[in-house]
Amino acid sequence: MDESGNINFLKKTSAEYFPRKEILDALPVHLRQLIQGLPSALWDSMEEIRLRTNQPLLVQSLNRDIFIYVNGETGTxxxxxxVTSKADLEKTFQLVTDYSVYALEEDIKKGFITIRGGHRVGISGHTVMNGPAIxxxxxxSGLNIRISRQKIGISDAxxxxxxTSPNNFKNTLIISPPQCGKTTLLRDMIRNLSNGMIRKGFQGFKVGVVDERSEICGSYQGIPQNDVGIRTDILDACPKAEGIMMLIRSMSPQIIATDEIGKIEDVIAIEEALNAGVKVLTTVHGHSLEEVCRRPNLKPLMEQNIFERIIILSNHPRVGTVQSILDGRTRVSLLHPTGISRRCESIG
Incomplete structure (x- = not known):
């Protein structure tokens, strides 16, 4: 592979919003003191803070586990x-829920809570069932503070x-392995589509977002913590299929955006949106177009060439690499007009 021209949008210089205080406020005082002194370079690349009962306190950075020592230093x-204690977990959970577990029961049973700043705290422990439902x-027994970073401008290029014209958005699918920046790219595309880009020749679209996992907009108490544009309407923590239909009926969107489609009901809802004249921007987990096309639930969408643009992300040579942008009908790379190429291009 020629690495001389890698498109790596996560490395792109952009306005980035990441206040440490929102993360530190979710931690007990002694853990806060350990973590707040971490080097700035580690803070800048930090992806997760992991707390597990009777296990080492660690942070994940650039897909590496880094342990926090008792003296505040880091290493392997x-x-x-x-060692994180049960009391540490209990106190952190109280802070994350703002001492109101009952008020957040609906979030807790889904396995995560969104805190101020759009950061998401994953929860593990003993599940209590009510019949077939949680x-x-x-x-x-475990908390995973997933750090949310918005990178303004990464989708500009x-x-x-x-x-392709002031009033024409092309149905777009982003294919990406886990943790390769697909939601980050999706979020900034939504912002640009909603705000409009005068130099690109369009004023902006009405965008409806179904944010099932609260990762796109990072809504906290109903307010998106991420900038998703001035013409964007959000259904937070709503199942995709139901949310798509709700937006079509009530908010007259020109574009509907979701993250991580895969269920057959998602596909049916997308087809309904297209039949209603609404465009679609969405993502799917996958390492290649071929892999996605083989999935039974997604096969109808792919065989009908519903998506006019297919953006493929990769973690090679590094996380945040755009491997290709394809014409959805011809499957020809728009980065390489002569045909599909596995070489990555550079945007500088």
């Missing part, structure tokens, strides 16, 4: 790591591929 030796999670 588990013997020196601070009622809640108790005896919390790609808008010309998905908007």
């Amino acid at each position: 030796e588990t013997s020196k790591a601070y 009622k809640t999670i108790k005896d919390i 790609y808008m010309e591929y998905i908007t």
Whole structure:
């Protein structure tokens, strides 16, 4: 592979919103003191903070586990790591829920809570069932603080591929392996589509977002913590299929955006949106177009060439690489007009 020209939007210089205080406020005082002194470079690349009962305190950065030592230093030796206690988990959970577990029961039984700033706290523990449904999670044994970062402007270079005239957006699918930046790219595309880009020749579209996992907009108490544009309407924590139909009936969107489609009901709802004249921007987990096309639920959409643009992300040579942008009908790379190429291009 020629790496001389890698499109790596996660490396692109952009306005980035990441206040440390929102993360630190979710931690007990002694854990806060351990973590707040971490090097700035580690804060800048930090993806997760992991707390597990009777296990080492660690952060994940650039897909590497880094242990937090009892003296506040970091390293890879588990013997020196601070061991998270049950009391640490209980106190952190109280702070995350703002001492109101009952008010957040609906979120808790889904396995995560969104805190101020759009950061998401994953929960593991003992699940309490009510018949076939999960009622809640108790005896919390693990918390995963997933750090949300918005990178303003990372989609600018790609808008010309998905908007070809002032009033024409092309149905777009982003294919990506886990943790390769697909939601980050999707979020910024939504912002650009909603706000409009005068230099690109369009004023802006009415965008409806079905944010089932609260990852796109990061809504906290109903208010999106991420900038998703001035013409955007959000259904937070709503199942995709139901949300798509709700938006069509009530908000007259020109574009509907969702993350991580895969269920047959998602596909049916997308077809309904297209039949109603609404365009679609969405993502799917996958390592290649071929893999996605083989999935039974997605096969009808792919065989009908519903998506006019297909953006493929990769973690090679590094996370955040745009491997290709394809014409959805011809499957020809728009980065390489002579045909599909596996080489990555550079945007500088």
